Amino acid sequence: MKRKRTTLDAGASSSNGSSSRKAGETHWETSILRAILERGADFHNASTSIIQELIGKIENEIKKAIEALQSSEAGPDSTSIINGLKANITNLAPKYQMESINNGTQASLDMLLMLLDCFFYSDISKAYMQNKHPNPEIVNDILANYLYRNNHFEAGDAFIREAGIPEICTLRSYYKEMHEILRALREHNAAPAIDWIHKINHGHPELVAPRLEFELYSQQYLEMLKSGANPLEAIKFMRTNLTLFDSLYQDEIKKLAGCALWTGRLDESPYADLLLSSKWDKLANDFTEKCLGLLEQPVRCHLTTVCNVGARNLPLLFSLHRIVGDQKEWESIESLPLHNETDVGERCNFHSVFVCQECRETATDVNIPLLLPCRHTLCWWSVLRLSHGGTATFRCPFCSSEVHLNLCVPLHV
Known part of the structure; x- marks a missing residue:
């Protein structure tokens, strides 16, 4: 990871000074790496042009030789033509030009590797505090939770079985149901999601926002019209379900009612924009966010957040480790003296x-x-x-x- 070239003062109290120092170092290192990469890219482009030109010249010489051979009837003349072709290609010096290009490319790569070695740590274990082991139960729960919420149920079950920690993730069944509904939404079937909302709202009205329920009914209704189903069935579905939201979304319901006149050819109607597949994607995202919220889970899982924040701050940990020096003193630290420079990113500022x-x-x-x-x-x-x-x-x-x-x-x- 990135190595800070300027010595940081662990007792610094000015966040502005340390932040500008950190930004200056990052800009300096990035500028050098960018310059080397741009130089390598320019050399690559120039090399490509040279190679293409060389190939073109060789092709021309071969074509000339073929034409000469086809027009020549005498054997000795054929030998002289072949010898002339060899001489002309040798004069183009393809071997020398290719070696020159290869040497230039290798020089750029060597320079880049040298700079990467200067700016980056290859051993991230230096930032690890061996005496600060996280609670195994918490780690196992986070890992199992990550696998289940990302639809890796076989891997999650294998992890729990091999770790000998059955029933550590109490949300497995809820995640299973969530992914089954998401699979149906990807197939343009909103019925399972609608049933889920009815189950959730039973005894707790408005626990799920009416907008999500309305969107689900709307897409299910449009899917009925799109498939060429009986228009009367679609209209009955709309009257039964969508008119419940008349006071909230009257204008949208009027548009949906007009769609019934274009059954089976909605893509040719003035309402074709209602059929965009992105609407189903948005429905899936909104459903996922609502489902996770009811489970008191963040939209971004804990493991992703921890890894992102940890990776962003590895340079800071390396700098601190270098300042402290002594391993025992390093492992005795309870909080970062350089907390002013800790960067968690906007998405992780909760x-x-x-x-x-x-x-x-x-x-x-x-x-x-x-x-x-x-x-x-x-x-x-x-x-x-x-x-x-x-x-x-x-x-x-x-x-x-x-x-x-x-x-x-x-x-x-």
Whole structure:
């Protein structure tokens, strides 16, 4: 993974400085790699042109020799023509040109490999803390959950069986039902999804948003018309199910009613846009999101999130490991001193991140935010410093109110 060339200060408190330093290093390394790759691409394009030109010249010489042989009747003349062809091809020096191209390509590859070796770690185990083993039950549950929710039921069952942890994933049956419904939706059959909504909403009205149910009924109705079914049956289906949503989606229901006039040839009608296959894809995505929400599961599974965040922050862990140096000290760390530089990406920011305006430090499990009596907020380290270790009162940096550590309330963000 990417190796930071600039030494990072573990005690740095300025997030702006560290962020700009990190961005500068990344830009520098990326610029060098891009330059080498562009140089290699340019050389490849030039080499391709040279090779094509060389092949064209050789083809021309061969064609000339063939024409000369076809027009010549004497044997000795044939020998001289062949010898002339050999001489002409030798003069083109194809072997020398190919060797030159190969040497240039190899030089670019060697340079790229050397830079990759400088900028990337080949051994990611350096960032591993051997004394911090995750709870096996949690890991097994995450892995089983990942396999089942991604429709790998045979692999999930084999994993549970071989690990000797039966019934660790309580959501297996729900995932099984979810994927059976998704399979039906991919086949343009909304009936199983509609039955699922009725079952979920039984005794708990509106647990599933009416929009999803309406879309399912609409697509099922359109599928009946598209297949050339009896228009009266389709109209009966619409009156029975879609008119329930008349107060919410009246305009859309009018369009759907007009579709009945084009039974069997909807693709030629003014309503052809309602038949786009992307609507079924969106239905499947909306159903998946709703199903996972009812199971209290995130749209992106935990394993994917953990791997993405961990991979993004491997360079930071390598830098920290290099700063700490001693393996025992490294394994004793409970939280990252370089947490200001931790990058989880926008998709993995699930809640607000508090940054103390006094010391510019980001809140962590160790450096928690504290609410002062005056309703301003500081981090634990700032309060501890201002109160001289909690032994004295101090003034709020924002409103000058007197505060004591005992009056501060921890916040959870």
